[in-house]
Amino acid sequence: MDRQDTPIRTFGRTGGRPLSARQQRLIDERLPQVAIPVEGNPLSAFGDRPDRFWLEVGFGGGEHVAAQAKANPDVGYIACEVFVEGVAKCLTAVEEDGLTNVRFWTEDARQLIEHFPDACLERVFILFPDPWPKKKHHKRRLIQPDFLDELARVMKPDAELRFATDVRSYADEALAKFLAHGRFVWLAEKADDWRTPPEDHVRTRYESKNLGDIAPVFYDFRIAGPE
Template sequence: MSHNLNPPRRNFYGRSHGKTMRASQKEYLAEDLGPLTLKGVFTEENPERREISLDFAGGKPLWLEIGFGGGEHLVHMAARYPDVHIIGAEPFMNGVAMLLGKIRQAAVGNLSLYPRDVRELFEVLPPACLDKAFLNYPDPWPKARHHRRRFVTQDHLQPLARLMKPGAEFRVATDIPDYVRQTLEEVPPAGFELVKQAGLGAAWEDWFSTRYEQKALREGRDPHYLTFRKL
């Protein structure tokens, strides 16, 4: 099944590479990224945008983390829930390299990666395949003229909603009050209902505090935890 024979050319905001990587990180990318990368998602591999098989998940419930940063939360969840398969999507190769090091250390095997724009993944996953999705400390794009670049816009949320099963959980964590505002405004119209809105000290029971959250706390910004359910 093809959803879009001519996928639109997208603006990509930000950098795919940051500071220089350590030799070990370059080794992780060279040796480990290929086997963990989902097949048939890159436009070069699948220009017709055919729907990919979920065989890689081995029949397990499928979760998605959108922008996993350094991978702390992703590896924590994979280790805690071995009977789930988790996809991590992250376009910044420094974060991907950090994650690969953590995967080696934790020896988890129930992970797949997509090291580019998550919207390309949205195009080829089958509908209603996700049981849970995470958006942890996304880029805040603080300037008003850049708010359309945030993930919590209909251009991102509607394709995500198509992939989520009825009743599936969508979690958002952010330390930016205006991001909370936009999330509360934009997520429900995409087909979700707000289940819970919590603050500092009231995260999810299985939450793993990331380096981004620790930085926010050091700088005096309080985290917000939003839980939505797909209708």
């Protein structure tokens, strides 16, 4: 791939503190068993796969992944994260809860989504993605028109997407891009619909740190069928 064709990186560092012995074992031994293959249909990773699939892009420490997968055992849950410590934490929770419906992707989520068949996802979560707060870095933000095109392609009609952020500039920019796209119907009818966490939201350790410049906002969208 030519450098000019390489997608702009939308995430920061992928490594952090050294892993514990248990975490390293999970990365070395367990992750290959639940990883999505690089080639082919990603849904094949589920074997006798379920009829419903959800995607979470950038799961951080994995608290939301584990809780949603546990509450929805009939859903094939596709979890994407490049930060190795976060992957190890999520694997730990998955193993402790005995979850069998989670599969992992540890590279750029955009590369994975390209391989999804059309209209295969029922829900998508993008919770607190890297905000790239400096204006010169805004082009690195995940929510861009071409990314939304791919999401619209792989989501079923009436599928739901939840986007959350605690950075004002990203909240404003992302909402504008979702609404300009045309396929994402914002479900909010009043301010509390986006100011108040949804009933099924799972608060994460990142969210609890209050690192942003606003209280978290939650934008829920429904995907409209193609015209």
